[in-house]
């Protein structure tokens with residue numbers, strides 16, 4: 001672990017699967033984008049354990065976390081990922097051909113594999129169109145069409161994070177909050193100068 005990470009109270013999330021947690025893309029870890037506060041790592045491991053009791057073999061795929069540097073050093077393009085308290089986590093999917101649970105993701109980096117609003121659902125992405133970055137990963141990322149969104153398992157994972165006392169805030173698009181029947185006040189509405197949250201859930205201490 002780089003001494004600088006220790007100095008700023010951050011620990012790395014694992015390079016390879018450990019306690020049912022791994023990076024969705026190895027580049028996240030290779031580029032040092034995988035640092036969090038020790039409490040957030042412990043929570044992520046606890047969620048991995050809980051998910052495996054219900055769905056054996058499930059892996060929590062983490063996406064961008066934070067750099068190991070001092071507080072306030074942002075992990076672009078996620079301006080708020082600057083203090084070790086923030087983590088993006090991938091959704092779960094089902095292999096369409098076999099109908100079995102998969103640990104894969106339609107997008108090679110997780111971002112861009114959106115579950116967009118359906119007719120009749122709240123549609124925040126269409127209200128944030130004047131902010132270019134809101135949907136900037138959407139619509140061009142090469143996506144696998146072999147996977148379908150696993151609603152039940154994603155709902156359980158988000159609820160497992162919500163249940164953790166240390167987690168104070170989550171960001172998720174309103175249409176998925178509604179579709180997954182999530183009612184916790186911990187799920188807050190992110191600003192249009194953020195990015196869309198229908199390809200991952202953001203959790204923070």
Ligand SMILES: [Zn+2]
Pocket residue numbers: 078081086087088202203
């Ligand atoms: Zn985030």
